[in-house]
Amino acid sequence: MQILGQPLNRIDGRLKVTGGARYAGEFTAPGMLHAALVESTIGAGQITGFELSEAQAMPGVVLIITPQNAIRLGGQNGAPQTVHAPLLQDMTVYYNRQHVAVVVADTLDRALAAAASVRVHYQPGEPLTRMESVLDQAYVPKHFRNGSRSPDSRRGDPETAFSSAAVQLEATYTTPIENHNPMEPHATLAQWNGTKLTVWHSTQGISGTQTSFAALFGIDPTDVHVLCPFLGGGFGCKGNTWPPAILAAMAAKMVGRPVRLAITREQMFTSNGYRPQTIQKLRFAAGQDGRLVSMRHDGFSQMSMPALGEYSEPVALATEMLYACDNVAVTHRLVATNASLPTYMRAPGEAPGNFALESAMDELAAQLQLDPIEFRLRNYAEIDPHENKPFASKALRACYAMGAEAFGWSRRNPAPRSMRDGRYLVGMGMATSTYPTNRSPASARVSIGANGATLVQAGSQDIGTGTYTVMAQTAAQTLGIPLGWVRVQLGDSNLPKAPVSGGSMTVASLGPAVLAACQSVRGKLFDMARADRWQGASDQALNLANGAVVGPDGRIPIAELMAHRGMQAVESTAHAESGPEKQQYSMHAFGAQFAEVRVDPELGEIRVARYVAAFDGGRILNAKTARSQLIGGIVYGIGMALLEQTHVDEETGRVVNANIAEYLVPVNADVPPIEAFFVPNDERRSNPLGAKGIGELPMVGVAAAVVNAVWHATGVRVRQLPIRLEEIITS
Amino acid sequence: MAPSSLTRRGLLGSTAGGLALLPIADRAQAIPASPVSHPADTATALPQQDITLLINGQRMDLTIEPRTSLLDVLREQAGLTGTKKGCDHGSCGACTVHLDGRRVVSCLTLAIRCQDKAITTIEGLTVNGDLHPVQAAFMDHDAFQCGYCTPGQIMSAVALIDEGHTGSPAEMREWMSGNICRCGAYPNIVDAIHDAATRMQEG
């Protein structure tokens, strides 16, 4: 019975299609009140006072929290996911739309109306809103990748190699501020019971949320109970514990009643991070033989004021490892502006970084008059040139070959502006994608009852990727039971600890823990069977199938094994983490992206007409949900390529399009037929399940593939995202 | 099915909608003394109105403010949280419901204007536990990931089939473009609608 790998329906699907799945903002508690945020209208300066009388007089208003009466919160105390400011602890305004007060009222309408009636007086400062204007003040990140690696690296002598190379490219690529915009806005319901706190909260990491609340309110983490059974998308913005969540708990504490704070769509643009603007300066060179001789990638990413924290967009990490080149230098720098704190957004670093890297590769290929795939193959890295280690596996050649075949790459005429379909210019572009295979320590508990009903529990969360389903498959496969016998419980911080759902590592981290717990349960049942009948039988001689241990001469129902012993269930909790393989291997997933665009040269309209992508995602545990992740990542990448940009007013630093009518994300009509598939790669070197992580991989390289296709269609090289029709329109 | 009468008005004491009925003094006890923040003790009663809504074939008596959207009434007062709030501005479609058989965005609909109109939400699509063919097709085609936009997508899809816009994938894509799916399940959504429409036609 093969369950892992099959294209099975999600086990939580029925709840989602019937409206039965409950998200954080949909829980209530007796006596619950509603909170609404008041936001600043200046981009920098000091608050000098509040005028609250009008708001206080409005019906249903219970409390208005300002920095003048807010609870003083604790310090950092090792809670890494916490965003510590602004939390109404002082009167400083760091960015426009910073929350400066919270109104608590008996209904949502009343809270929102009163929040709009709070008047704030300021001593305004001069906001710094354009990173371009202060690029010379860029600084070195202090906590790059949380200190796990250096922001700069170099090997060889890229400058000398560049100056003497036959073919040179020096270009600047930029990407704008982008907002995650998951469909579910962040929401928190906080309820205190004495010093114990329960929060229903939209989060990609319930464990981190638990430590954040504990640290800021000075209570023990075990006194914080975080619940998040379903998450309406996150894409990174629900990875940290952002101030509004903390403010909900503060409000609940101050009014002595449960408080829900659901932020509005407009507030999503400044309350929970965004992908920062990047400016990337690339200097690449190659010899006439098509071999890269020099790669230099200097990345600048925009930041908030340092008082709010630190986040660097690691744009150049893929440049270190993707191609064989002896002379490579990368740097990462930050530029402070009066903006809210940026954060991880789907494929942080790789998405904007590969746009630059893979655009530059396309430009160089054109200069060399080489086919873009051929150019990449000539520079194929057989081992990780940065870590100088073998890859755990790398099936990128197969991705190029199978992707090109499925796409019909051979039909591409290499000359730009050479392919037409009626009035449309047709362009074909490709790009490589890569994303590291991450893994963090995780625990899980598995319990099988006498009737075979199995419960899998972990303090993880399903952000939509299919964690419920894949963990059920892992348990069913290992315990030899039908999928329908397995129930999975996630999203509860009382369950065994699991990492944040980010970095595409949930399956690679949690899967091995569930696997280990199931193997332990299996071992216990085997031991019971040995004690009862098959003394000395090896593990190989025994099997679990449909609720029975199957041995050399028959089967013993597990109910029977348990009944003897007066047991209701057999349970195990297991912890799993990386072993020496992390030192031995460089671990990455790979892919090849192929876009065909159609451009109307007079109207400027650019549409992706066809899309093919082939990926090495390691072992695939559910072919159906995995394909959905591929398609979803590609759609996200199409948005990045053609649509998405958060516009900030230069004078005030205020976002002008804080809504999803004018912050454009793809709609159904933007998305062409997509053929996305995996190349075979069934290895176990990366982790016991062999899964490389596929949440972010499929969006890496999409923007470059589209940009390269637009160049092929029009002859216009776009180095600034999103691609705008004004850049290609001809009059 | 004859509409049955279900009175929610009396049940609201422990939920958000009922708090307006609490005496001011009861609220005041919860408030810490503070120089800048205190409960409004001069608040005048807002115009609240009693209405009866016909939701999924059931009559529901509610007391609401005129400004309250149908979406908020469904989620906060009727306990029907299947209808989702994604943008509250009609730009995402997550709140799509049927009003007298037509798909609308409930966030831009005033509940008070819905008296005597038939409201169908995602909870009303399932009859005696049997999924609507569109719901089943969404599961089979994995036409969602996080599931938050899904009720709106399904309500739109059911309407789309009824409107007769299943002629081609391009037509379905255009007529589903009022529903944003940030997980990007669009191709699967179109496949699911095509599949469901075919099955419904075959009866």
Place this chain on the structure above:
Amino acid sequence: MQAFTLARPNGLDSATTTAAATGTKYIAGGTDLMQLMKNNVEAPTHLVDLEPLGLSAIHIDDNGARLEAMARMSDVAAHPAIIAGWPVISQALLASASPQVRNMGTMGGNLLQRTRCGYFRDTGFACNKRDPGSGCPAIPGENRLLAILGGSDRCIATHPSDFAVALVALDATVELHDAGGSTRQLRVRDFHRLPGDSPQNETNLQPGEMITAIVVPASPAARRCTYLKVRDRASFEFALVAAAVAMQVTNGTISDIRVAAGGVGTKPWHLPEVEAALHGQTLNDDNLRDAAMQAGQGARPASQNAFKLPLLRNVVLRALRTVAA
């Protein structure tokens, strides 16, 4: 959103009488007004619900179409006689918003929808349209989506309607009913105002006055027409640039030509310069191109939207060629 009361009038006169009071607004489909109220851009204390008045019929006769103010966008767009006699109206409506919003939005409300300018819709910005005299940060700011025609130094906000562009091209009229019970007619071309020194005054409606119907004349040109809309996203987006073109050709000569544009003007923009260049001319591609190049006379682009002028000309040319074919 601030609290309000809602009246459900039992007749036209009771509606207009009520609505003349300060702080009172009509609500039709509500698709724009609700957004503006949620953003605190509009804060009426009293709403007059137009739904009880009916006013949703679509009348067709030999002279034209009479679209009552509360007729829904989706119903008008799908009406067979509209598709046959005024396809540009159906096309413009179907290019607007989303299916759900079109099921709610009305004829009258569509003409009265307000600009999408992000500065106008956010009370955290100054805005002359919302708060007269407070200034316009949009002109030196994020102006890519804003108007190149009809602006002033107070305001360059774009009128967002597609439908109104078709009406301007077809020279439709609106029927108005006022608080005194009298009615009048106004050409759609004269219905919207340029911002000038008072961008807060967007139409020539009097206080309490209500749109009761839109009358679109029938003509051979109206049957030979098209709406072309260009936008960044493939659907569910307001126009970057759009054009409505209607044409009658008699014996190879252009005997009637109507051209209007959207996305470029502070009001739905009539293009008489293009019409003048084509009227009475032989229908050939050179003439179409020469005429299209006349479009947008007097354009004053801002820092980010200069592309709209060449794009306008290309869009007009494409639309002309489409109806000529």
